[in-house]
Amino acid sequence: MTHHEVASRxxxxxxxxxxxxxxxxxxxxxxxxxxxxxxxxxxxQAVKGIDLSIRKGECLGLVGESGCGKSTLARAIMRLTPVExxxxxxxxxxxxxxxxxxxxxxxxxxxxxxxxxxxxxxAIVSDPLRFDDRCEKSERAxxxxxxxxxxGLDDHLRRRYPHELxxxxxxxxxxxxxxxxxxxxxxxxxxxxxLDVTAQVExxxxxxxxxxxxxxxxxxxTHDLDVAYSICDRLAVMYLGRVVETGSVSQIARQPxxxxxxxxxxxxxxxxxxxxxLGGEPPSPQNPPNGCAFHPRCPIATDRCRSQSPELVxxxxxxxxxxxxxxxxxxxxxxxxxxxxxxx
Amino acid sequence: xxxxxxxxxxxxxxxxxxxxxLPVLRDVSFSMDPGESIALVGDSGCGKSTLALTMMRLxxxxxxxxxxxxxxxxxxxxxIDILGTDERTMQSVRGKRxxxxxxxxxxxxxxxxxxxxxxxxxxxxxxxxxxxATRSKALQLLERVGIADPSRLARAWPHELxxxxxxxxxxxxxxxxxxxxxIADEPTSALDGNVQAQIVELICECRRDSGLxxxxxxxxxxxxxxxxxxxxxxxxxxxxxxxxxxxxNASNRHAATRRLVEAAASKRQKVxxxxxxxx
Ligand SMILES: Nc1ncnc2c1ncn2[C@@H]1O[C@H](COP(=O)(O)OP(=O)(O)OP(=O)(O)O)[C@@H](O)[C@H]1O
Ligand SMILES: Nc1ncnc2c1ncn2[C@@H]1O[C@H](COP(=O)(O)OP(=O)(O)OP(=O)(O)O)[C@@H](O)[C@H]1O
Ligand code: SF4
Ligand SMILES: [Mg+2]
Ligand SMILES: [Mg+2]
Numbered sequence: 001m002t003h004h005e006v007a008s009r010x011x012x013x014x015x016x017x018x019x020x021x022x023x024x025x026x027x028x029x030x031x032x033x034x035x036x037x038x039x040x041x042x043x044x045q046a047v048k049g050i051d052l053s054i055r056k057g058e059c060l061g062l063v064g065e066s067g068c069g070k071s072t073l074a075r076a077i078m079r080l081t082p083v084e085x086x087x088x089x090x091x092x093x094x095x096x097x098x099x100x101x102x103x104x105x106x107x108x109x110x111x112x113x114x115x116x117x118x119x120x121x122x123a124i125v126s127d128p129l130r131f132d133d134r135c136e137k138s139e140r141a142x143x144x145x146x147x148x149x150x151x152g153l154d155d156h157l158r159r160r161y162p163h164e165l166x167x168x169x170x171x172x173x174x175x176x177x178x179x180x181x182x183x184x185x186x187x188x189x190x191x192x193x194x195l196d197v198t199a200q201v202e203x204x205x206x207x208x209x210x211x212x213x214x215x216x217x218x219x220x221x222t223h224d225l226d227v228a229y230s231i232c233d234r235l236a237v238m239y240l241g242r243v244v245e246t247g248s249v250s251q252i253a254r255q256p257x258x259x260x261x262x263x264x265x266x267x268x269x270x271x272x273x274x275x276x277x278l279g280g281e282p283p284s285p286q287n288p289p290n291g292c293a294f295h296p297r298c299p300i301a302t303d304r305c306r307s308q309s310p311e312l313v314x315x316x317x318x319x320x321x322x323x324x325x326x327x328x329x330x331x332x333x334x335x336x337x338x339x340x341x342x343x344x
Numbered sequence: 345x346x347x348x349x350x351x352x353x354x355x356x357x358x359x360x361x362x363x364x365x366l367p368v369l370r371d372v373s374f375s376m377d378p379g380e381s382i383a384l385v386g387d388s389g390c391g392k393s394t395l396a397l398t399m400m401r402l403x404x405x406x407x408x409x410x411x412x413x414x415x416x417x418x419x420x421x422x423x424i425d426i427l428g429t430d431e432r433t434m435q436s437v438r439g440k441r442x443x444x445x446x447x448x449x450x451x452x453x454x455x456x457x458x459x460x461x462x463x464x465x466x467x468x469x470x471x472x473x474x475x476x477a478t479r480s481k482a483l484q485l486l487e488r489v490g491i492a493d494p495s496r497l498a499r500a501w502p503h504e505l506x507x508x509x510x511x512x513x514x515x516x517x518x519x520x521x522x523x524x525x526x527i528a529d530e531p532t533s534a535l536d537g538n539v540q541a542q543i544v545e546l547i548c549e550c551r552r553d554s555g556l557x558x559x560x561x562x563x564x565x566x567x568x569x570x571x572x573x574x575x576x577x578x579x580x581x582x583x584x585x586x587x588x589x590x591x592x593n594a595s596n597r598h599a600a601t602r603r604l605v606e607a608a609a610s611k612r613q614k615v616x617x618x619x620x621x622x623x
Pocket of ligand 1: 027044046065066067068070071072109223285503504506507509534
C-alpha cells in the first residue's frame with residue numbers, strides 16, 4: 001500500500017493547486033445558551049489534515065454530508081478563513097499575494113450574502129474588472145455583456161438589485177462575477193443547486209466548455225452526485241473534515257471503496273428506488289468518534305475501526321488513482337448484497 | 345362561489361413589482377384543502393417565490409397586487425382576507441397558521457440572535473409554557489432535522505452554520521410554530537441524499553401526526569413525488585397545469601409539464617448509467 005494524496009493520474013499537466021495537511025478549526029466562543037453550560041468547550045475541527053492537488057484543466061469534485069467541511073475548505077483556499085495549519089500553493093508558490101489571488105475566483109454557496117445589496121447586477125459583475133490592468137474602462141461593459149450571456153441571464157436584468165432577482169437568476173449573477181476576470185482557478189460552492197434541471201444542464205455545459213477552452217482548473221462542491229458525475233473528472237469524498245475516498249468519477253460511481261461513498265451513491269437513487277439508506281446520527285465535529293469517524297454508522301465496522309483511524313491509501317490491487325480511508329475497503333463490495341438482503 | 349371548507353383559496357391573483365416591466369403573476373388561481381400537499385414547480389424566474397411571498401403578504405410595499413387570497417376559518421375565527429386584513433391579524437397568521445421556509449435561509453435568520461433563541465421565540469409566540477420545556481422542545485426540533493449537536497447549534501450565530509444546516513434550522517423554526525400550512529421554498533436544495541431523505545421523512549411525519557398541509561416549491565421532481573399528491577406547474581407567470589402527481593407523466597399534458605418531467609427523467613437515466621456501467 002502506498003500513502004496517498006488526492007492526486008490525478010494524468011501526469012502530463014502540472015499541478016495547479018496543492019493543499020497540504022490543511023487544518024481549520026473554530027473556537028466555540030458562544031456563551032452558554034440558557035442552562036446548557038458545557039464548561040470550556042473544545043474547538044470545532046471543521047477540516048483536519050486534508051491533502052489534495054488539482055492539475056491544470058482538471059475539475060475535482062468535492063462531495064459529502066452537510067456540515068462535513070466542504071465550504072470551510074474552499075474558504076480556506078480563498079484565504080477567507082484563517083488556516084490553523086498546512087499550506088496552499090498555486091503553481092508551486094504559496095497562495096498569498098493579491099496578484100496571484102486574482103487568478104482564483106469563487107462562486108459562494110450563499111449568493112445573497114456574498115453580494116452588496118446596494119449594487120446593481122451590472123456593477124456587481126463588473127466590479128472585479130477594476131483589478132484587471134489589461135481591461136480598459138471602455139471594454140468593461142463589453143466583458144460584462146459577454147459573461148452575462150454565457151450564464152444565460154437576460155440583459156434587461158442588468159439594472160436590477162440582488163433582492164429584485166429570483167433565486168436562480170441571482171445564482172447566475174454569482175457565476176458571472178466569478179468568471180468575468182477569466183480566472184485560472186474557479187472554486188464553485190454549490191453553483192447550480194438553486195437552478196431547475198434544464199438550467200443546470202445549460203450552465204454545466206457552459207462551464208465545461210470554458211474549462212476545455214481555457215484549461216480552467218476547478219474545485220466543484222456539490223451535494224448532488226448527478227451533477228458531480230456530469231461535470232467532474234475526479235471526486236474527493238469528505239466525511240467529518242477528512243477526505244475518506246478519492247478516485248475518478250467512474251471509480252467512485254461503480255466501485256466505491258469506502259462504505260460512506262457506497263451510501264452516498266445509494267442515497268442519490270433513494271427517492272426513486274428503495275435503496276439502502278445510511279442510518280445513525282451524523283457525528284459532531286466538536287466531539288468526533290474515536291478511531292474511524294464513520295464507525296458508529298458503518299455496517300461493517302470491527303474492533304480495529306473503533307480504535308485505529310484509517311489512512312487514505314490505495315487499496316491493494318487497485319489503480320493508484322483510487323484511494324480510500326477504510327480498514328476494510330475490500331469488503332465494501334459486499335455491502336450491496338448485505339443491504340439488498342435486508343440485513344440492516 | 346368557492347367552497348368555504350378550503351384551507352386557502354387563491355383567486356385571480358396578479359402581481360407586478362414596481363421596478364418590473366411586466367406582471368410576475370397573471371391570474372393565478374388555486375385552492376388547497378386542509379391536509380393537502382401540493383408541489384409548485386416551474387422554470388427559474390416564473391414567479392414561484394413571488395406567489396409564496398404574496399400568500400404571506402411579505403411583498404415589498406410598492407408591489408401591485410390584484411385578486412384575492414382567503415385563509416379558511418378555524419376554531420371560531422372566520423375566514424381571513426389575507427390581502428385586505430390589518431397587519432396585526434397578519435402577525436397572528438405568520439408563523440402560527442402559515443409558516444414559511446424561505447429560499448434564502450441565511451437571509452431569513454436574524455444575524456444578531458442565537459439560533460436557539462430564534463427558535464424559542466417562535467415556540468413562545470402567543471403561547472404560555474415553561475421556559476425549560478420550551479428549551480428542550482427547541483433542541484428536539486434541531487435533532488429531528490438531523491443536526492448532530494443541537495446544543496452547539498442552539499448557541500451558534502447564524503453565520504456559523506453551514507449552508508445545509510441553515511436550511512434545516514429554518515425548517516425547524518417553521519415547524520416550531522405548529523402551523524396548519526407550511527410553505528417551503530426549495531427546502532432541500534442544499535442537502536445531500538441521506539439528509540434529504542430524512543427531511544422528507546420528517547415532513548411526512550408532521551403531515552400524518554398533525555395534518556400539516558404543504559405547499560412545496562421545488563425543482564427536484566423526486567422530492568415533489570415523495571411529498572406531494574398534487575402538482576401545479578407554472579410557466580411564464582401562470583399556472584398552466586394542475587393535476588394529481590401520478591398524472592404528470594401522461595403525454596397529453598402541457599408542454600411545460602412534459603419538459604420538466606423529461607428533464608428529470610433524463611438526469612436520472614444519466615446517473616443510473618454512470619453507476620451501473622461497472623456492476
Ligand atoms: N465561522 C464559524 N464558526 C464556528 N463554526 C463554524 C464556522 N463556519 C463553519 N463552522 C462549522 O464548521 C462545520 C463545517 O461547515 P461547512 O460550512 O464547511 O460545511 P459544508 O460541508 O459546506 O456543509 P453544507 O453542505 O451544509 O454547506 C460545521 O459544523 C459548521 O457549523
Ligand atoms: N423586487 C422585485 N422587483 C422586480 N422584479 C422582481 C422582484 N422580485 C422578483 N422579481 C422578478 O420576478 C420574477 C419572478 O421571481 P420569483 O422569485 O418569484 O421566481 P421563482 O419562480 O421563485 O424563480 P427561482 O426558481 O429562480 O427562485 C423574476 O423574473 C424576477 O426577476
Ligand atoms: S474503517 Fe471500519 S468503520 Fe471505518 S469505514 Fe472502514 S469498515 Fe467502516
Ligand atoms: Mg457549504
Ligand atoms: Mg424562487
